[in-house]
Amino acid sequence: MPRTRKQAADVRLGRQTPTAAVxxxxxxxxxxxxIDLYNTTGRTAQQWQELLLYDILARNENDLWVHxxxxxxxxRRNGKNEIAAIRELYGLKQGESILxxxxxTTTSRAxxxxxxxxxxxxxxxYKSIQAVGREHIQLEDSAGRIEFRTRSSKGGLGEGxxxxxxDEAQEYTDDQASALKYVVTDSENPQTLFCGTPPxxxxxxxxxxxxxxxxxxxxxxNTGWAEWSVEQQTDPHDVEAWYRTNPSLGTIxxxxxxxxxxxxxxxxxxxxxxxLWLRYNLKSAISRTEWDxxxxxxxxxxxxxxYAGIKFSTDGTSCxxxxxxxxxxxxxxxxxxxxxxxRTGSGWLLDFLSKADLAAVAVDGASGQQLxxxxxxxxxxxxxxxxxVKQIITANAAFEQAVFxxxxxxxxxxxxxQAASNCEKRVIGSNGGFGYRSLTEGGxxxxxxxxxxxxxxxxxxxxxxxxxxxx
Numbered sequence: 001m002p003r004t005r006k007q008a009a010d011v012r013l014g015r016q017t018p019t020a021a022v023x024x025x026x027x028x029x030x031x032x033x034x035i036d037l038y039n040t041t042g043r044t045a046q047q048w049q050e051l052l053l054y055d056i057l058a059r060n061e062n063d064l065w066v067h068x069x070x071x072x073x074x075x076r077r078n079g080k081n082e083i084a085a086i087r088e089l090y091g092l093k094q095g096e097s098i099l100x101x102x103x104x105t106t107t108s109r110a111x112x113x114x115x116x117x118x119x120x121x122x123x124x125x126y127k128s129i130q131a132v133g134r135e136h137i138q139l140e141d142s143a144g145r146i147e148f149r150t151r152s153s154k155g156g157l158g159e160g161x162x163x164x165x166x167d168e169a170q171e172y173t174d175d176q177a178s179a180l181k182y183v184v185t186d187s188e189n190p191q192t193l194f195c196g197t198p199p200x201x202x203x204x205x206x207x208x209x210x211x212x213x214x215x216x217x218x219x220x221x222n223t224g225w226a227e228w229s230v231e232q233q234t235d236p237h238d239v240e241a242w243y244r245t246n247p248s249l250g251t252i253x254x255x256x257x258x259x260x261x262x263x264x265x266x267x268x269x270x271x272x273x274x275x276l277w278l279r280y281n282l283k284s285a286i287s288r289t290e291w292d293x294x295x296x297x298x299x300x301x302x303x304x305x306x307y308a309g310i311k312f313s314t315d316g317t318s319c320x321x322x323x324x325x326x327x328x329x330x331x332x333x334x335x336x337x338x339x340x341x342x343r344t345g346s347g348w349l350l351d352f353l354s355k356a357d358l359a360a361v362a363v364d365g366a367s368g369q370q371l372x373x374x375x376x377x378x379x380x381x382x383x384x385x386x387x388x389v390k391q392i393i394t395a396n397a398a399f400e401q402a403v404f405x406x407x408x409x410x411x412x413x414x415x416x417x418q419a420a421s422n423c424e425k426r427v428i429g430s431n432g433g434f435g436y437r438s439l440t441e442g443g444x445x446x447x448x449x450x451x452x453x454x455x456x457x458x459x460x461x462x463x464x465x466x467x468x469x470x471x
Contacts, residue, residue, distance in 0.1 A: 011250045011251075012243065012249075012250050013243075013247075013249065013250040013251065014048075014078075014228075014242070014243045014244075014245070014246040014247045014248060014249035014250055015048075015228065015243060015244050015245070015246075015247055016046075016047045016048040016051065016247055017048070017051065018052075018072075018226040018227055018228055019227060019228050019229050019230075019244065019245065019275075020216060020225075020226075020227050020229065020426070020427055021055075021224075021225060021226040021227070021427070022215045022216065022218075022220075022223070022224060022225040022226075022427055023055045023058075023067075023224050023226075024058070024066050024067060024222070024224060025066075025431070026055075026058035026059065026060065026066045028058070028059045028060075029054045029055075029057050029058045029059060030057040030059060030090070031050065031053040031054035031055075031056070031057045031058070032054070033057075033090065034053055034057055034086055034087065034089070034090035035049075035050050035053060035086070037086075037089060037090055037093060037122065038086045038089060038090075038118070040121075040122045040123075041118045041121035041122045042121050043118075043121075045082075045086065046079065046247065046248060046251060048247035048248075049079065049082060049083055049086070052072060052083055052226055053083065053086060053087070055067070055070070055224055055226065056070050056083075056087060056193065056224070057087070057090070063189075064189050065189055065190075065191045066222070066224075067191070067222060067223060067224035068190060068191055068192065068222040068223070069191070069192045069194070069211070069220075069222065069223045069224070070191070070192075070193055070194070070223070070224040070225070070226075071169065071193075071194035071195070071196075071208065071211050071212065071215065071223075071224070071225050071226075072194070072195055072225070072226040072227065073169075073195075073196055073197055073198060073208075073212070073226075073227040073228070073229065073275060074195075074197070074227070074228050074246075074247065074275070075197060075228060075245055075246055075272060075273050075274065075275045076197060076272050076273065077248070077252060077253060078228075078246055078247055078248040078249075078252065079248050079252055080195050080196075080197075081110075081111065081114065081167070081195065082114075083195060084100070084111070084165050084167065084193060084195050085111070085114050085115055085118060087163070087165070087193060088100065088115055088146060088163070088165065089115065089118050089119070089122070091144065091146075091162070091163050092119075092124075092126075092137070092139050092142070092144035092145070092146060093124070093139070093142060093144060094142075094144065095142045095143040095144050096144055096161075096162040096163050097143070097144075097145055097146075097160065097161045097162050097163075097187075098144075098145070098146040098147070098161060098162065098163040098164075098165065099146070099147050099149065099159070099161040099163070099164050099165065099180075099183055100112075100146060100147065100148045100149070100165040100167060101148075101149050101150070101151045101164070101165065101166055101167060101180065102148075102149075102150060102151065102167040102168050103150075103151060103167070103168035103171035103172075103205075104150065104168065105132060105150045107167060107168055108135070108148045108149060108150050108167070109132065109135060109148070111148060111167060112128075112135035112137070112148045115137060115146070116128060116137065119137070124139065124141075125139070125140040125141060126138060126139050126140060127140060134147070134148070134149060135147075135148040136148070147159075147161075151171075151172070151176050151180070152176070152179075159183055160183060160184075160185075160186045160187065161183050161184050161187065161190075162184065162187040162188075162189065162190060162191070163184070163190070163191050163192075163193065164180060164181075164183055164184050164190075164191075164192040164193070165192075165193045165195070166180075166192065166193065166194045166195070166196075166208075167195060167196070168196055169194040169195055169196030169205065169207070169208040170196040170197055170198065170199040170200075170203050170205050170208050170209075171196075171199075171203055171204055171205040172194070172196075172205040172207040172208055173204055173205050173206065173207065174206060174207060176207075177207045194208060194211060196208055197271070197272065197275070198229065198271050198275055198276060198277045198278070199271075199278075200268070200271055200272075201278065209277070211223070211225070212225060212227070212277070213283075213424065216424075216425055216426060216427050216434075217285065217424070217425040217434065218425065218427075218432045218434055227275060228244075228245045228246065228247060228275050229245055229274070229275030229276060229277060230244070230245055230270065230274045230275060230276050231437065232276075233266070233267065233270050233276060234270060234274055234276070235266075236262045236266050236269045236270070236273075236274075237262065239255065241274055242255065242258050242273070242274070245273070245274045245275045246258070246273070258273060261273060283424075284421050284422050284423055284424065284439060285400075285423050285424050285425050285436065286403060286420050286421055286423060287421060288417070288421040290403060290404070291403075291410075291417060291420045291421050292412070292417075293406065294403065294406060294408060294409050294410055295409070295410060295411070295412040296333075296409045296410070296411060296412075299333075299411065300327040300328065300329065300331070300333055300409065301327060301328040302325045302326065302327060302328075302333065303325075303326055303327060303328050304325055304326035304359075304458070304461070305325070305357070305358070305359030305461060306323055306324075306325050306356060306357055306358050306359060307323065307324045307325065307358065307359055307360055307361070307362075307454050307457040307458040307461060308321065308322070308323050308324075308352075308353065308356065308358050308360075308361040308362070308454055308457070309321070309322045309323075309324070309361070309362050309363075309364075309449075309450040309451060309452065309453025309454030309455070309456070309457065310322075310349065310361065310362070310363045310364070310365075310369075310372065310384070310450055310453065311363075311364050311365050311446040311447075311449035311450040311453060312342065312363075312364070312365025312366075312367045312368035312369060312372075312446065313342075313365065313367065313444075313445075313446045314365070314367070315367070316342060316365075316367030316368065317341060317342060317343075318339055318340065318341050318342060318444065318446060319339070319340060319341075319342050319346075319349070319365070319368060319446065320336065320338070320339040320444065320446040320447045320449065320450040321336075321337040321338055321339075321349060321352065321450055322334060322335060322336045322337055322416075322447070322450035322451040322453070322454045323335055323337060323356075323454050324451070324454035324455045324457065324458035325458060326458060327409065330407075331406075331407050331408055331409050332402065332407065332408045332409070332455055332458050332459060333408070333409050333410065334408055334409075334410050334451045334454060334455050335410065335411060335413065335416075335451075336413055336415060336416045336447050336450065336451060337352065339415065339444050339446065339447045339450075342367070342368060346368075346371070346372055346375050349372065350375060350376065350379050350381065353376065353379075353381050354379060354381055358382070359457075359461050360382075360384075360385060360457050360461060361382075361384045361385065361457070362384060362385040362386075362387055362453040362454070362456065362457050363384040363385070363386060363453075364386070364387055364392065364449065364453055365446070369384075369386055370386075372384070373386065385457065387453070387456075389428065389429060389433075390433075391456075392428065392433075392435065393428050393429060393433035393434070393435075394456070395452050395453060395455070395456035396428075396433075396434055396435050396436065396452060397433075397434075398455070398456055398459055399451075399452045399455050399456065402455065402459070408455060415444065415447055416447055416448065416451065418443070418444075419438070419443060419444055419445055419447045419448040420448050420451075422438060422439045422440050422443055423436040423437065423438060423439060423443075423445060423448060424436070424437060424439050425437075435449075436448055436449065436452075
């Protein structure tokens with residue numbers, strides 16, 4: 001019998017929402033207007049493209065862009081350049097003056113050709129100049145215009161634009177940024193759009209990486225970010241990772257085409273197809289100097305109850321235990337007890353919890369928290385606190401404040417020091433919340449997380465004077 005083509009509804013699609021995003025709150029957006037205009041070309045925007053454009057074109061109560069800067073990173077061949085084209089098409093119709101820059105002349109010219117094609121299909125009259133490296137489009141019925149340039153350290157100086165598009169953003173250098181960032185300064189409603197892929201070891205740019213890190217740490221203003229990526233190096237044959245990081249898998253390309261891309265360089269595949277951001281050159285959110293300044297040479301006098309924190313790793317392979325207690329100087333002393341593989345069972349945890357004089361214990365980690373809570377109940381140990389996402393955000397923020405305020409101390413344990421001084425922030429939620437993840441492959445961030453949980457419980461608890469604490 002002849003084969004029949006699968007119905008569209010039966011085709012599996014890649015993840016349509018980013019794996020990590022920073023989007024400022026908004027109630028109004030011009031995203032649907034831009035999508036409707038784009039659809040007049042005969043093309044249809046994909047769901048992930050629509051959602052991303054809603055965020056990019058969000059407006060505040062003053063009718064200004066919510067995000068004056070917006071960056072997004074998508075693995076290759078997913079249609080990320082179509083996002084820029086839709087934004088530019090909309091901007092032209094609104095009378096914006098636009099500068100589109102790229103690292104290579106071929107990329108810049110391809111962007112010009114793409115936009116000309118969309119204008120033709122939408123039957124929008126325009127005039128165009130074909131000068132290699134300096135292409136130009138001017139609409140006939142509005143003030144909308146766009147220049148296409150190959151980037152240099154001098155490009156754009158002395159010219160004014162409303163929208164600056166940084167294509168191939170992974171190659172965007174500091175000196176280029178110094179020259180170009182001022183071209184939108186005079187605009188009444190400026191916006192800069194960054195689009196690219198994670199940099200490879202030979203990429204020359206640093207601006208995109210620094211923008212991404214600052215956004216995910218919550219260290220930016222008026223900035224939005226979206227990415228599809230794996231958090232660590234992943235097996236190239238992991239099909240689930242393909243779908244998690246490629247929103248256009250199932251529409252633009254197939255599993256078969258991805259399988260054909262797998263070669264003898266797993267790092268390159270991780271970067272180009274799975275969106276891996278290499279971390280070896282990143283700066284820890286907590287420096288070694290900052291952490292060492294909190295070290296005490298001898299165990300301080302403890303004056304309050306003991307609090308415990310337990311964290312199961314995301315992958316469910318390990319579990320860490322830590323404690324915290326107030327000191328006579330009204331600081332909080334933290335100490336890691338142990339970090340063990342989960343395959344060894346929970347006996348060591350139950351043994352500690354049953355013997356220690358604990359005021360409270362917090363347990364986090366979907367891979368094991370409920371099982372441990374049930375085991376504690378069976379052992380007649382006081383029920384633990386199972387923190388909500390909101391409480392985890394609060395705990396991490398309180399820990400960060402304590403580090404910088406020097407209101408906590410520790411004994412300088414090597415394992416804890418390694419975890420604390422080799423971490424970066426990760427976004428939790430959409431309102432500036434954050435957690436931590438390891439900068440090093442295989443790093444035990446759960447050790448730091450258990451300390452954060454213990455510190456949070458101790459800070460939230462009421463200190464009792466002259467109470468003996470031992471463990």
